[in-house]
Amino acid sequence: MNARWLTVSAAAALMLGTVQVAQADLDLAKKSGCLACHAVDKKVVGPAWGDVAAKYKGDAGAKATLVEKVKKGGKGNWTDVTGGVPMPPYSPRVSDADIETLVDFVLSL
Numbered sequence: 001m002n003a004r005w006l007t008v009s010a011a012a013a014l015m016l017g018t019v020q021v022a023q024a025d026l027d028l029a030k031k032s033g034c035l036a037c038h039a040v041d042k043k044v045v046g047p048a049w050g051d052v053a054a055k056y057k058g059d060a061g062a063k064a065t066l067v068e069k070v071k072k073g074g075k076g077n078w079t080d081v082t083g084g085v086p087m088p089p090y091s092p093r094v095s096d097a098d099i100e101t102l103v104d105f106v107l108s109l
């Protein structure tokens with residue numbers, strides 16, 4: 001058998017897995033209304049989620065801070081990008097568990 005081909009299919013299967021997980025997270029973001037103001041790779045009304053991930057890279061407290069921010073809303077961290085538009089509060093419209101999933105997703109980008 002051709003070992004190289006096996007490696008290629010294993011890599012393809014792994015990639016497929018990643019895409020499916022991201023798709024589930026994106027569906028949740030869409031269902032929750034986040035995509036009205038956010039995209040992964042560009043600014044819409046709020047900052048690009050990829051930029052959010054970059055800003056908090058290596059910050060161990062980021063998850064807790066961002067979960068609070070999505071629950072309660074707020075502004076001031078992205079004024080240079082948004083011109084001072086606030087992030088709306090999402091709790092209890094979106095469950096705590098879903099907010100955590102969404103923040104994990106954003107930080108994983």
Ligand code: HEC
Nearest residue numbers: 032033034037045046075076077078079082085086087102
């Ligand atoms: C009405 C527009 C709007 C919607 C809808 C929205 N956001 Fe935001 N979001 C913003 C704005 C504006 C900011 C920048 C806030 C700031 O300057 O601190 C932001 C910031 C963020 C940040 C970074 C916060 C920080 O302090 O660095 C995260 C994470 C985030 N949003 C996640 C979400 C999630 C998850 C949802 C859906 C549940 C969502 N947003 C829905 C407008 C929105």
